[in-house]
Amino acid sequence: MAEIQIPFEEIMDETAVAVGMMDKYFVYQYCNNKMAELLGLPVKSILGRKQSEVISEMYAKSVGVKIDSDDLKAWLENVERMQSSTTERQFITDTVDGRFFKMQRMTLSDGGHVVLGMDITELEVAKQQLTQLNEVLHEQATTDELTGLSNRRALFDKVTIEFNRAKRLLTPLSLLILDIDFFKKVNDNYGHPVGDRVISQVADVLQKEVREYDLVGRLGGEEYAVVLPNTDAKQAGVVAERMRLSIENTTIEGEQIHIKVTCSFGVAEICASHNDVDDVFLSADKALYKAKQNGRNKVVVA
Numbered sequence: 001m002a003e004i005q006i007p008f009e010e011i012m013d014e015t016a017v018a019v020g021m022m023d024k025y026f027v028y029q030y031c032n033n034k035m036a037e038l039l040g041l042p043v044k045s046i047l048g049r050k051q052s053e054v055i056s057e058m059y060a061k062s063v064g065v066k067i068d069s070d071d072l073k074a075w076l077e078n079v080e081r082m083q084s085s086t087t088e089r090q091f092i093t094d095t096v097d098g099r100f101f102k103m104q105r106m107t108l109s110d111g112g113h114v115v116l117g118m119d120i121t122e123l124e125v126a127k128q129q130l131t132q133l134n135e136v137l138h139e140q141a142t143t144d145e146l147t148g149l150s151n152r153r154a155l156f157d158k159v160t161i162e163f164n165r166a167k168r169l170l171t172p173l174s175l176l177i178l179d180i181d182f183f184k185k186v187n188d189n190y191g192h193p194v195g196d197r198v199i200s201q202v203a204d205v206l207q208k209e210v211r212e213y214d215l216v217g218r219l220g221g222e223e224y225a226v227v228l229p230n231t232d233a234k235q236a237g238v239v240a241e242r243m244r245l246s247i248e249n250t251t252i253e254g255e256q257i258h259i260k261v262t263c264s265f266g267v268a269e270i271c272a273s274h275n276d277v278d279d280v281f282l283s284a285d286k287a288l289y290k291a292k293q294n295g296r297n298k299v300v301v302a
């Protein structure tokens with residue numbers, strides 16, 4: 001059988017894979033065009049030189065692989081330590097000019113090292129765009145457009161998480177439900193857009209009154225809920241009273257309009273008789289109903 005001659009040089013020059021070979025002292029013995037492009041240096045300035053020298057030149061000229069460190073010496077030592085301690089490693093590296101490469105490094109039986117790199121920039125960029133898009137979609141799915149507060153769904157999710165945690169850890173958890181009093185009159189007297197502004201400004205007031213781990217959400221219309229982890233009914237009543245006063249003292253300004261509104265609050269702390277989140281909402285809702293019955297602009301604790 002005739003011996004097959006494989007044109008390695010030709011293949012290496014045409015392949016999309018970056019290929020570099022070093023001996024056991026990390027001196028470059030081979031480097032194809034694609035690897036030279038990855039390192040941002042000409043082939044002739046790579047061959048016969050130690051990896052550390054090549055990396056230092058790359059760093060000094062701000063080309064090739066991005067080195068996220070101010071301490072090049074420590075960075076190099078770390079690279080060589082890793083290269084000596086493992087026989088194979090895969091990782092993703094990015095370059096100063098914004099490309100991404102999936103790298104594979106192998107130690108050969110003679111102690112030499114082979115480094116392969118595949119340009120995956122398109123894939124990485126698509127992945128980043130997808131992540132950003134997911135964040136936007138998540139934001140849209142959980143945020144109330146008018147007020148920027150959490151929407152009903154996100155609020156229920158949060159209450160569910162906190163409900164389960166509180167039951168497990170035996171810590172208190174309170175829920176406030178509040179509703180703007182006689183809001184229909186605001187719409188009737190000033191129109192729907194002004195009504196929207198009122199809903200939005202009340203949301204701002206509520207948001208200012210809570211701690212960072214509390215959650216204010218809009219249940220819909222002119223109704224809101226506030227989740228207060230680690231808070232018993234007495235403390236929640238104090239928060240609700242503070243919110244009630246703050247809203248009462250706020251004037252909503254617009255073109256030639258100065259509107260004052262009040263809110264009624266229902267407060268419920270979770271207790272043994274609450275089997276699920278719906279039970280807590282029901283208790284807070286009943287308290288809110290009482291607040292309305294008792295003349296509005298009131299806080300009623302269940």
Ligand SMILES: Nc1nc2c(ncn2[C@@H]2O[C@H](COP(=O)(O)OP(=O)(O)OP(=O)(O)O)[C@@H](O)[C@H]2O)c(=O)[nH]1
Nearest residue numbers: 179180181182183184185187192195196220221222
């Ligand atoms: N501007 C505006 N109005 C809304 C929105 N959602 C619901 N509404 C209005 O809010 C009003 C709520 O009225 P009611 O449920 O009768 O309650 P209320 O007038 O506040 O009376 P009480 O709650 O009993 O004090 C209705 O007129 C709804 O049309 C909204 O997103 N924007």
